[in-house]
Amino acid sequence: MSSKPDITIAGAGPAGLACALSLAERGWRVTVTDPAPDRVLAAPSFDGREIALTHHSRGWLDSHDIWSRIPEGAISPLRTARIETGQDVPPNEAGALLFRAPEGSSDALGYLVPNHLIRTALHDAVRQEPRITVLAGKKVVSSSGNSDVARILLDDGTLLESALLVAADGRFSQIRQSRGIGALVHDFGKQIMVCRMRHPLPHEGVALQWFDEGQTIALLPVADDGQPGHLSSLVLTLDPGEIAALKAMDTATFSADITRRTQARMGQMSVESDRVTYPLKTVFAHRFQTTRLALIGDAAVGMHPITAHGFNLGLKGQAILCEEIARADADPGSASALRAFERRHRRATAPLFAATNGIATLYTHDARPTLALRKAGLAVADRLAPLKSMVTGFLMDRSHTA
Numbered sequence: 001m002s003s004k005p006d007i008t009i010a011g012a013g014p015a016g017l018a019c020a021l022s023l024a025e026r027g028w029r030v031t032v033t034d035p036a037p038d039r040v041l042a043a044p045s046f047d048g049r050e051i052a053l054t055h056h057s058r059g060w061l062d063s064h065d066i067w068s069r070i071p072e073g074a075i076s077p078l079r080t081a082r083i084e085t086g087q088d089v090p091p092n093e094a095g096a097l098l099f100r101a102p103e104g105s106s107d108a109l110g111y112l113v114p115n116h117l118i119r120t121a122l123h124d125a126v127r128q129e130p131r132i133t134v135l136a137g138k139k140v141v142s143s144s145g146n147s148d149v150a151r152i153l154l155d156d157g158t159l160l161e162s163a164l165l166v167a168a169d170g171r172f173s174q175i176r177q178s179r180g181i182g183a184l185v186h187d188f189g190k191q192i193m194v195c196r197m198r199h200p201l202p203h204e205g206v207a208l209q210w211f212d213e214g215q216t217i218a219l220l221p222v223a224d225d226g227q228p229g230h231l232s233s234l235v236l237t238l239d240p241g242e243i244a245a246l247k248a249m250d251t252a253t254f255s256a257d258i259t260r261r262t263q264a265r266m267g268q269m270s271v272e273s274d275r276v277t278y279p280l281k282t283v284f285a286h287r288f289q290t291t292r293l294a295l296i297g298d299a300a301v302g303m304h305p306i307t308a309h310g311f312n313l314g315l316k317g318q319a320i321l322c323e324e325i326a327r328a329d330a331d332p333g334s335a336s337a338l339r340a341f342e343r344r345h346r347r348a349t350a351p352l353f354a355a356t357n358g359i360a361t362l363y364t365h366d367a368r369p370t371l372a373l374r375k376a377g378l379a380v381a382d383r384l385a386p387l388k389s390m391v392t393g394f395l396m397d398r399s400h401t402a
């Protein structure tokens, strides 16, 4: 048996690892490369991201023996999503847009799981799959493709050939750029800070998305074995200068500032983790494929985190790619399979990408007419039962087909 892999994947992030498992399950031999060393890939540290998983994603993780590798105590069911706008915090349900699991269902809307634990579980599964080889500490520095073969050069001088290269190297994908694939990049000019905060009042499984004037705050209910219901993930969107100032504060000053920013709605906030920052840029690649190359995960579509679609869509994308490769018989890099993948994944992501960017722009722009419009928007939307059930339906989507 030749040691040449059938397929190479650049990037051992969640999308790349999930794709490796899906391909290996169908019998392909896969090599995954990533610049991070093995100890980092095996046990990535907390990165502030708490991933809201849809039922579809949970189903995928379950059926690939990943869900059982995530500690039960780290999974937090999302019972209600609450959206507010403006400075006057409504004391009750009035003025807020609420999404709940349908009446009579004991199910959650979705599940919040820390990103580093999803990555740990995926890596664990990948390590036990004999058809997958992981080349840790090795970065792809160049790639090419022709009608017969995909080639990559690693930074240690290794040249690898396979039938297909899958680029899963994140939203600022160098492979995408070096292969001449452009992307629609939307720079919101803001940064996101994420960290865990403890609070005396219980969150009751409610995820709050609050488009306040001058700041956007999300409080996501995360699991906590110590004092359940009293730990939330803060997602704060502000200008880069304000984020830098918040990052430089000592923990007591920072906690007091967040208590003020949240109008003490959960009581005195107390920071319990590192404060991690991300630039707020969204990316949609002009193409998802070229000769013997497919883009998946954030390398194809880097979503605004506001609607929590990024990894969920990344999972769907890799599943579509594997389905189309399976249809292509012997050649996993066939042009017709890659074109079919591109068509289907574009259809699944383009409307959501546009809608999410539109909502994010409207709700983070504080000019007076916009403020009035968005308040009216929430009130109307709450009365639109079909719209609400559509959003709830997306989160609770259980179908395993992409």
Ligand SMILES: Cc1cc2nc3c(=O)[nH]c(=O)nc-3n(C[C@H](O)[C@H](O)[C@H](O)COP(=O)(O)OP(=O)(O)OC[C@H]3O[C@@H](n4cnc5c(N)ncnc54)[C@H](O)[C@@H]3O)c2cc1C
Residues within 6 Å of the ligand: 010, 011, 012, 013, 014, 015, 016, 033, 034, 035, 036, 048, 049, 050, 051, 052, 053, 115, 138, 139, 140, 141, 168, 169, 170, 171, 174, 175, 192, 194, 235, 278, 296, 297, 298, 299, 305, 308, 309, 310, 311, 312, 313, 314
């Ligand atoms: C604050 C925040 C909150 C979020 N919340 C949610 C949520 O609730 N729900 C949701 O679904 N999504 C959410 N997301 C999005 C989600 O985190 C991403 O969609 C997901 O991590 C993308 O995975 P990926 O594998 O495509 O990319 P990445 O996680 O960026 O991984 C890319 C990998 O490629 C490697 N790499 C880079 N260059 C090379 C190279 N040249 N050669 C080889 N390897 C390379 C990197 O080392 C890295 O390991 C959130 C994102 C943020 C920032």
